[in-house]
Amino acid sequence: MAITADSSVGLVDARGADVVDAVEDVARRAKIASRALATASRSTKDAALGALADALVAATDEIVAANALDLDRGRTNGMAPGLLDRLALTPERIVAIADALRELAGLPDPVGEVVRGSTLPNGLRLRQLRVPMGVVGMIYEARPNVTVDAAGLALKSGNAVVLRGGSAAASSNEVVVAVLARALETQGLPGDLVQSIDAWGRPGAVALMHARGLVDVLVPRGGADLIRTVVRESTVPVIETGVGNVHVYVDASADPAMALEILLNSKTQRVGVCNAAETLLVHTDAAADFLPTALAALGEAGVVVHGDEATAALAPDGLEVLAATDEDWATEYLAAEIAVRVVADLDAAIEHVREWTSGHTEAIVTRDLQASQRFVAELDSAAIMVNASTRFTDGGQLGLGAEIGISTQKLHARGPMGLAELTTTKWVVHGDGHVRP
Amino acid sequence: MAITADSSVGLVDARGADVVDAVEDVARRAKIASRALATASRSTKDAALGALADALVAATDEIVAANALDLDRGRTNGMAPGLLDRLALTPERIVAIADALRELAGLPDPVGEVVRGSTLPNGLRLRQLRVPMGVVGMIYEARPNVTVDAAGLALKSGNAVVLRGGSAAASSNEVVVAVLARALETQGLPGDLVQSIDAWGRPGAVALMHARGLVDVLVPRGGADLIRTVVRESTVPVIETGVGNVHVYVDASADPAMALEILLNSKTQRVGVCNAAETLLVHTDAAADFLPTALAALGEAGVVVHGDEATAALAPDGLEVLAATDEDWATEYLAAEIAVRVVADLDAAIEHVREWTSGHTEAIVTRDLQASQRFVAELDSAAIMVNASTRFTDGGQLGLGAEIGISTQKLHARGPMGLAELTTTKWVVHGDGHVRP
Known part of the structure; x- marks a missing residue:
């Protein structure tokens, strides 16, 4: 309309x-x-x-x-x-x-x-x-x-x-x-x-x-x-309903293979939907291990990467990383594009999400119980995923049987309706x- | 303000x-x-x-x-x-x-x-x-x-x-x-x-x-x-929150003493509040028995009565009944005033409430199970009372412990919050x- x-x-x-x-x-x-x-x-x-x-x-x-x-x-x-x-x-x-x-x-x-x-x-x-x-x-x-x-x-x-x-x-x-x-x-x-x-x-x-x-x-x-x-x-x-600037955070303790699978599913399983990931945050301790593989996989899947300097420094040869700006942190691409940022710690990840999220869905990949608990408690979005794809924020997937939309407001209904x-x-x-x- | x-x-x-x-x-x-x-x-x-x-x-x-x-x-x-x-x-x-x-x-x-x-x-x-x-x-x-x-x-x-x-x-x-x-x-x-x-x-x-x-x-x-x-x-x-054009309906089968007590409590226990009654509807079969006593009691309590012709005809000597207009049916007096109407049957009572209610609270006084069930099912207000005063629509009275207001909308919260x-x-x-x- x-x-x-x-x-x-x-x-x-x-x-x-x-x-x-x-x-x-x-x-x-x-x-x-x-x-x-x-x-x-x-x-x-x-x-x-x-x-x-x-x-x-x-x-x-x-x-x-x-x-x-x-x-x-x-x-x-x-x-x-x-x-x-x-x-x-x-x-x-x-x-x-x-x-x-x-x-x-x-x-x-x-x-x-x-x-x-x-x-x-x-x-x-x-x-x-x-x-x-x-x-x-x-x-x-x-x-x-x-x-x-x-x-x-x-x-x-x-x-x-x-x-x-x-x-x-x-x-x-x-x-x-x-x-x-x-x-x-x-x-x-x-x-x-x-x-x-x-x-x-x-x-x-x-x-x-x-x-x-x-x-x-x-x-x-x-x-x-x-x-x-x-x-x-x-x-x-x-x-x-529906605006989803969705984050995936890969914690220092994350299983790298699990993190990669969740990232790719969240970003690429379907790109034009509100529960698709738009920003990847990576704990600095996991970055050197995780990011080169992850960026290569995103590249292979045809995903354009906007990254900060730390991300660009870890990109595999031949993969172009566009310089991420505040606009990238704010954007719901709804396309094969992603913003990537290396963060100092869980606090910095939470800080980033709080500043830029639309309050739809955030995911953490971690093996650290306390990190998972803090991520769940301190972020204020309609759905928080622990070691699961952001694509599960969906009435059918969550067992509601049918869905009229996904509410991103707090009054009356929040999340899949x-x-x-x-x-x-x-x-x-x-x-x-x-x-x- | x-x-x-x-x-x-x-x-x-x-x-x-x-x-x-x-x-x-x-x-x-x-x-x-x-x-x-x-x-x-x-x-x-x-x-x-x-x-x-x-x-x-x-x-x-x-x-x-x-x-x-x-x-x-x-x-x-x-x-x-x-x-x-x-x-x-x-x-x-x-x-x-x-x-x-x-x-x-x-x-x-x-x-x-x-x-x-x-x-x-x-x-x-x-x-x-x-x-x-x-x-x-x-x-x-x-x-x-x-x-x-x-x-x-x-x-x-x-x-x-x-x-x-x-x-x-x-x-x-x-x-x-x-x-x-x-x-x-x-x-x-x-x-x-x-x-x-x-x-x-x-x-x-x-x-x-x-x-x-x-x-x-x-x-x-x-x-x-x-x-x-x-x-x-x-x-x-x-x-x-809060606008209450509240109705009490006295059914043909109502116990007259109970109806009177509920009416007086609903109208006069406190007049300036949203859960106080503003209109009384009386089944025509109960009118001749109930209304003379009820009107006299309202008059004694200092309540000004606006009534239809059937009501006026049943008023005790010396009690003035002002002619009720559509404005009376629509008004939340928040004062010692009431609108009174004799209705042909339950259908007419439901019809009247549907047309004029603000959707806050309605009460029926009845001994007829089916009438009570229809009143509950067919009226669409935040609270329906069967043989109880409208003054119970209140967070404290309903056991919620505290109340920030009474919602008259349907989204998120309805009734006492x-x-x-x-x-x-x-x-x-x-x-x-x-x-x-």
Whole structure:
């Protein structure tokens, strides 16, 4: 989506009252629809997820045809091949998307879980129950599979969803939302549970950000600009997702082979994702042993290295180490690039991470118990890995079953967000005529 | 505080860069100070709370003298007697405030609690731990006891706090914050754990609302205008507190005596608080029996009644029932006033609450199991009471031990917020060289 930090003020001024009315009407219908779902049983919701999956597969031709329009427009606009690939929906991909919905049906229902409960000395019976949020707003970029993912996660957790997808996927999203809404109605559920506001363009997105009281939470998924804009503009509570300036620290006591394997997995297993490593810190006592091999391996894997002087001095012949600047320490490359720094000790490593991290994930490779404990206790990120790849910060990998995003904020959800993170709680108190003295 | 919805845009324009720098510097020092506390043991924190309590009592003369300046200014400015009373600090009140700190020391430490944990099939050991937020911002109105409360809750939960109190209590708050900071230093903890930005006035408050990344959460406590402004202006995540348009519904099957007792307790036990009832709904089948007695009792208690026609028709002789309008259904009186409506059935009661509630607390009085279950399931408020007074929506009453406010939003915290709600979580993952295949 092209809402950027610079353009958003203009958007606010440009939005007409009619757009605000229209989007608020969508949100209001979503809220009403959500009530039918809030008290629905798990079996009703799971059956609906199966029906959505079947309907998507049945509509393959229609979806692929709409997607072709988006792809054509993308090619005309000079969209990069990687982005075109993420935009493309094939019959195989539609089957995979449908299968993901069926897997959601297999997960436990978060709604109704008793989070806390007790009987007070005065006899009041307390339960804190997990209940749906109500209406979840989702603002995201080009990938049309997110449309289905978000609808499925919202449905399973008992919520209605209002979707604002990227204009690049507008035709695909329009058809997909229509298919999902029709399928819900065949299950006796309101089609308004899944609605899109793409028709109202950017002013519609801004109206969604201001629909406080109608929309219970807004989840932006996309690049840093998109997320920044939503955070600044929104009066609806936002869960910030995804920016990961992720560090791997190789301690003096690290097993070098383990350190190398974790480094390569963290950096190269997939480079364009938020849990990929962006900076390597190496204890000075391990540097002479570890770095020449590690730098060679990174080079072989096609990773561009930005390093400090100590790193450059240890580079194997023929490997170019670009001089690292503060910008490198700050950058989430999301590419085959890494920043490397030799640090005097654990304190210096912790100091570096504190200064530059985005608070997503940090890993230490060590055999020293105290070093591992200090790294865990003194760093303040959503996930800390001890002798494990940073790539494990992922809802699927951590056993949450599904993931709507990875929160890098501290409020409500931190780290991978699954179904439970799309719920809130309600206190239910039973008395026998209890009053306060 | 006089920051209102209307004036805040002007505030943003008026803030000078120097104020922003100064407030960001305060927040940065708070963040650094918070690190010392994040890893502090419970015994260190509890000892510090005791030291704060002792220091406040020891500084009674100094605090009372500063408070006298605030009171003088308040009287000169024509402050209402009720507000003057809330502003006043006497030696007895200082003892009570200090005792509250000592009670906090007796509560369990939320930090370090393992919220979830498991060993995955691949051998990764997962723990999701409760950890401090880091820096808590607090924007509140005239009562200087909130200064100590907020500092104590933040300290116990391992957080630094940045305080913006009302200008009416500026002299009291300045002395109190200085006393607390000095006492922390005598305990070997950074004085920067408790700081005030009152010196920078309203532009300072706005700068605090924009200190995203430096301040982890902002809790506004005060009137609806203050809260609305903070919600709209802030880019720091906000927990909205306190507006309670609270309903009591008397079902057809209710025990009339129990209903009366719960109604009177909910409405009159204390009228100026967010968990006091503001609207009474009565099932039409119970109205003829219940309402004449209930209206007479409300009248005797000095409560002004706004009612619909059916209510007015049932009023005892001599009791005036003002005609209720939509404004009455929407109003949180916070006073000895109530809106009363006769409803056709449970559906109509639920419909009314859905339309007008602020989502704080609703109560049903009933002997009908199904009615109680539907009321609990179909209403979406932070707390639902069955045969109990609405006044139980309170951290102390629900056994949370302490309360920083009552959240009426769905994100992060809902209902009374205790110490746990001032924490976030961190995933800690231990492997043995695990990488993603």
